[in-house]
Each structure stands twice: as structure tokens, then as C-alpha cells.
Amino acid sequence: MAKIHIERTHQLEQHQLRGLVDDVAESLTREYALRCHWVGSELVFRRRGAHGRLLPQADRLILTLELGLLLGPLSCGIEQAIHQRLDELLSD
Incomplete structure (x- = not known):
């Protein structure tokens, strides 16, 4: 099983961060058929053959x-795509 771990810093306000993560959840559901739900402060996502978590914190x-x-x-390509998407989302 391949594992990907990414940490990215940000300077978003709490409401902006929550909106961004909600947008990511909608995008994952629509584009990759992932099921997403909140467990406490983490966004958990899953589909056949993949599962993970996105933890939004105050600075990362x-x-x-x-x-x-x-x-x-395909893990290298998937990781590159994640980095690229995070670059796009966090640069706005």
C-alpha cells in the first residue's frame, strides 16, 4: 500500500479555510467519486482503493x-497532482 503525506502552510482565516476544505470535498466527490465526511475537525475521504484524511489547522x-x-x-503522479491543486487553491 502506497502512502502519501503532505503538509502545506497557509495564511487563511478560519472561515476561508473551512470554505476551501468544503470546496475540496465537493471537488473530490464530483471528480473522483470519493465519499467525504467530517469526523471532528478532519475531512475523511474514501473510495475503493484509496482512503485518507485532510486536517485543516490554523497555519497548515x-x-x-x-x-x-x-x-x-500511480502514487507519484497522484502526489504531483495534489501538490499542483494545493498550489492553485492556496494562491487565490
Whole structure:
């Protein structure tokens, strides 16, 4: 099982951060058929062959993602796509 761990700093206000994470959840659901829900302060997401968490904190986002056997070989490309998307979201 391949694991991806990404931490990114940000300077967003709490309401902006929550909106961004909600937008990410909608995007993940629409584009990748991931099921997303909140568990406490973490956004948990899952689909067949992948599951993870996005933890929004006051100064950083922490994302962990575990990929199953079929998606594992694609982990480098998936990680690059995540970094690119976070760059886009956090630069606005």
C-alpha cells in the first residue's frame, strides 16, 4: 500500500479555510467519486482503493492518503497532482 503525506502552510482565516476544505470535498466527490465526511475537525475521504484524511489547522493543511494495490503504482503522479491543486487553491 502506497502512502502519501503532505503538509502545506497557509495564511487563511478560519472561515476561508473551512470554505476551501468544503470546496475540496465537493471537488473530490464530483471528480473522483470519493465519499467525504467530517469526523471532528478532519475531512475523511474514501473510495475503493484509496482512503485518507485532510486536517485543516490554523497555519497548515495536513493530508494523508493511502492507495491500494491498483493505485499504488500511480502514487507519484497522484502526489504531483495534489501538490499542483494545493498550489492553485492556496494562491487565490
